[in-house]
Amino acid sequence: MDYERLTRVMRDLALKGGAKIMEIYEGDGFDVKVKSDESPVTEADEAADAIISAGLRAAFPDVALVTEEQAASHSKKASTFLIVDPLDGTKEFIHRRGDFTVNIAYVIDGVPVRGVVYAPAKGRMFLTLADGSAVEEDGPFGPEMGKVNPIRVSDPDNAALMVVASKSHLTDETKDYVAKYQVKDFKSAGSSLKFCLVATGEADLYPRVGRTMEWDTAAGHAVLAGAGGRVVRFDDHTPLTYGKDGYANPYFIAHAPGVELKPA
Template sequence: MNYDALIPVIRKLAIEAGDKIMEIYNADDFDVKVKSDDSPVTAADEAADAIIAAGLRAEFPDVMLVTEEQADSHAAKGDTFLIVDPLDGTKEFIHRRGDFTVNIAYVENGVPQRGVVYAPAKNRMFFTQADGQSVEETGSFDPNTVGEVAPIKVSDSDNSALLVVASKSHLTDETKDYIAKYQVADFKSAGSSLKFCLVATGEADLYPRVGRTMEWDTAAGHAVLLGAGGQVVRFDDHTPLTYGKEDFANPYFIAYAPGVELKSA
């Protein structure tokens, strides 16, 4: 993959999808349907997916594409692919809480190498540059012109006063029990893949996920965190979380700054 060609494309598509999502988000009302797995889906999920999938297929026709909203793509097999969650945090979107993101990532040999996470309602965008360094962009988010970007880096963690972030909609008792193993100075909840980005910027040290996720939920945030010096490991044995797994389902995991002294499950 030519990363110099990839990054402008995924950034542009994320912004275009985000613009469409906000158009629907700001409408007086929108329909909510239920998928076969009982998860909600809206017109915004579907419209954003159409924009991103068409753009990626046009630019990278020979690269495997996996996207949450296209069930036939879930049968694909391989460890190198583009993976999309066009609207991560649909529940946050439905309740108009703002913590939802557009996620596009490129996985190579099972590792998320590059990605973009765009939170249009929060006016925050994070992406990996072609050289692998993660940045946060500020400005007007013009699809064709990159605004000001600043490199982001994980914190130098203080294990006697950790900053922890966890899911807003899926905070399980198991997650609470695991967090209790640490000395926590501050705890915040956030929706969608923003949690990875808060660790990547040093706004949090630790994000444990003791609950179900899919690879499209995590790949872009994972790439951003790696590019900021962070890590994502399996909850059970602390080995790196990899991609291209059966059915694209993740085990429980921990995202963290390397200075955190991880506790056993």
């Protein structure tokens, strides 16, 4: 894989998908449907998916593509694949809270090695460069990449941790787990932005005790890894891997390496 080209293509398609999402977001209204798994989907999800999928298939025709909005792709099995959530945080989008992202990632042998997370309503772009390091790009975003700032996880103080958790899916189990730590500040955020807040050092710990799919997490996982962070299973703290049956994740913890993890 030409990682320079991959970065350019993923960034470009995230911006194009994000522009379509914002066009619908800022319009008069949009239809909301319910999928078979009871999750919501809007015309923005579908429109962004069409743009991103077409672009990835044209650029990388020999690489398997898995995307949330194309159910037929969920039965694919490949050791190397691209994985997309064209609009992560649909509930945030529907309620016009702004915490939604475009997620595009590249996975090799179970590991998300490159990724882009773009939050169009917040004007934040996180991505991995060709060497795998993670950066945040300054906006406004044009056709060519602008100034980028390297990002790095925190050196956490275990007596005063910064914790981030889901805004729309905050479970009692999550609250119980967070209570095991000495917490200085607790914030909620939507979508894959939570990974990015750990990647930038704005948070130390993100536990997810709830349902997620690989397209929800792969891009944020890649960005966090590029910033020196880790994502591990909740139960045994082994690395979270990708390409699982049905692309469903177990519970997990994303964290700066200095966090002293508590048992489940």
